[in-house]
Amino acid sequence: MTDQDDRQAQWDRLMAPLRNPAFYQRGMTSADEQTLRDIRGRLERHLDYAAVLPAGLVAMPRDYLPELADLAGGRWEGAGLPSQALGLCERIGWDIAEGVWKPGERVYSDHYYYRLSEPPVTVHCAMQILAARGDVTIRDDGYYVRGKR
Amino acid sequence: MTAPGREDAQAITWQVDGLLCDDHLLPSALVAALRAYRENLLRHCAARPWAQPGNRARYARLSAIIEHEIADGVRRPGDRLPFLHLDKAYHEAGKTVEHALFLLTVRGVLARDRLTYYVLPPGLDLASESDIRP
Numbered sequence: 001m002t003d004q005d006d007r008q009a010q011w012d013r014l015m016a017p018l019r020n021p022a023f024y025q026r027g028m029t030s031a032d033e034q035t036l037r038d039i040r041g042r043l044e045r046h047l048d049y050a051a052v053l054p055a056g057l058v059a060m061p062r063d064y065l066p067e068l069a070d071l072a073g074g075r076w077e078g079a080g081l082p083s084q085a086l087g088l089c090e091r092i093g094w095d096i097a098e099g100v101w102k103p104g105e106r107v108y109s110d111h112y113y114y115r116l117s118e119p120p121v122t123v124h125c126a127m128q129i130l131a132a133r134g135d136v137t138i139r140d141d142g143y144y145v146r147g148k149r
Numbered sequence: 150m151t152a153p154g155r156e157d158a159q160a161i162t163w164q165v166d167g168l169l170c171d172d173h174l175l176p177s178a179l180v181a182a183l184r185a186y187r188e189n190l191l192r193h194c195a196a197r198p199w200a201q202p203g204n205r206a207r208y209a210r211l212s213a214i215i216e217h218e219i220a221d222g223v224r225r226p227g228d229r230l231p232f233l234h235l236d237k238a239y240h241e242a243g244k245t246v247e248h249a250l251f252l253l254t255v256r257g258v259l260a261r262d263r264l265t266y267y268v269l270p271p272g273l274d275l276a277s278e279s280d281i282r283p
Contacts, residue, residue: 039175046168060176060182090265093229096229
């Protein structure tokens with residue numbers, strides 16, 4: 001067994017709790033909070049260009065910004081997971097394009113947990129999205145880069 | 150619409166793309182407005198002098214090389230553009246590569262989705278073709 005296989009086995013143990021649906025029902029997570037920060041930052045950077053943007057495209061984000069601070073009623077609970085997972089999908093897709101993972105090669109998903117400190121649930125969701133898109137295939141409990149279609 | 154210059158247009162397009170990464174969390178009307186604005190901005194840019202063939206700037210020469218590679222089938226429709234590879238392969242600064250890829254997006258050769266550039270199939274730029282017909 002290689003070091004990478006050993007790490008993958010560790011990773012699989014980490015992933016086990018995610019099969020329990022109760023895991024997903026637990027209020028605001030760090031992914032939710034991060035997503036709110038990301039959106040707020042992007043809207044604020046967008047407004048940096050207010051001088052050259054159409055008035056409506058300045059007013060709409062300004063109206064929306066205060067809503068990001070309104071955490072009442074659980075509105076933002078669970079909002080972060082798909083958002084962070086999609087962001088990670090792009091990172092992995094980028095790595096595939098850059099040749100970090102080559103066609104036919106196994107993507108060691110735990111890499112993103114250890115190196116980027118992404119939560120296991122985010123990495124799992126990202127890999128499943130990539131599988132659904134056809135960028136990777138699932139084989140022997142692992143994710144493998146698909147060749148060009 | 151106020152006409153932003155090339156660098157502002159590129160920065161705004163990037164900002165809008167960044168916002169659209171979270172389109173499932175933004176109000177639908179805002180998403181629709183951002184998409185429409187982005188499309189109009191690119192179309193507006195396509196008519197600017199810097200987007201025309203013959204631009205001798207470094208980024209424009211790099212964009213012409215990439216465009217030839219696409220025409221020759223070295224890069225095929227649907228391919229992602231490996232940003233770091235372009236940077237190294239052509240010994241160009243990251244900024245030059247960014248400007249070149251933006252120019253190709255304006256020309257309808259590439260599409261940028263979720264922060265990644267993809268090669269588009271040829272002949273998709275129907276809107277701008279109909280605009281220039283008498």
